[in-house]
Amino acid sequence: MPYKDILVFLDATSDTPARLDLAVSLAQEHGARLLGVDVSTPAAFEGRWKDQATGLQDLFHARRNSAHVAGEFWAADRSAGSWKALYAHFADLVIATQRHETNLEAVLPAVPQDVLLSAGVPLIVLPPDWQPQPVGRNIVLAWNASREATRATHDALPLLSRAERVTLFEFAPPADQMESAPGLMADHLRQHGIEAELFTWPDTGENSLLDALFSCLDRQGADLIVAGAYGHSPLFERLFGGVSQDLLHNVSMPVLMSH
Template structure:
């Protein structure tokens, strides 16, 4: 698998241009085409964001031309919330940004959480004010031997093959006298040309799963998390329990999520 079709969401917020720049950078890496989908709500055209809202197509098209990329601009249907109105089922990777209170009314409410759960493709969720044009030098794979984390791992293979460092993170692994699940993952990834290492946090008495994960990120100097999305509204439920949605809203590190 490779990413040959990518989709980036467009709105009138301040993060859109940097989000488009990252999507373009990824398309250049993977030789992919890019679709920009305008997910602005009607509120975006009646306040201080109005000028940016009406120029989204112009901005997106200009950036495509500058990068000599093939792409398409589309507008999401504002009257319904059907999955097909966001075009996410017709791509290999979706690029979105976390919601912020200041811009919440001007972006369709399904972005990004609803898309993560319904798209059927991986969604790269960026923190607010993310301004880097590249990512993925060091990746942490959040692993718990579930269907969702397995799906996320395979969806992330195009990234994992290109990065310098991959760490398999497991929190509070169950006792197993036969085989270590992370070690099996490591061997599996090696057959895909991915070298990885294992980071296990066995003692759960004095730290939360999220704190353990971010400790791993700091130690590995990671700039991308790969994780499965669980449950209905609770993301990463099997791995992070009641604190699961914190991962989707973490303030510093992009997350590649699959459901």
């Protein structure tokens, strides 16, 4: 099933134009409607962000019109702290940027983590200062047979089906191969017309899962990670560390995550 509604979060920071460019290009590729949602805080309409904040609607429609993409512009309820005010549950795919110290004041706090955890919609999360480039041509799918990884795989099918190369990455395969069964997932993807190359990294204790994953990304020349998010609770990951937190704050690579 293709993406028919792609939602992009808009704010007054310098990351918005590149994020909007990606959203426009994906909407063109998928024949989707583009939904632009202003997630600026009240503080963004004061001081150094004011001009950018007040110009978001014009920027959105200018980029959308020049690409001949259908779309709608909405503004989030700035007084509501909930992800429910951000319209994410009306989309097939959401595009956001990592939360970082330079955008905390300007962007509503539900972006992106609360949306990822609660909206039931896959997110493409971009690193700060990301520059426009193709995304989804060469995808690495982080696979571990969890509910979250399974959800992310199926949420990413419209992208996987258009990719030139898909790598199914597995770290530390268990003794019981039926537990993760990457070959069976590769066969399932094949039913969707997707040929996936298997990349297995045994856990010898010398590398963390994240180090192994990024080594795979480098070797494969990937431009997108697909991964499940938060098999443990966010509090657990903050206290004890976790791959989801690390991926959500990685500084080099777009990642599609589902929970």
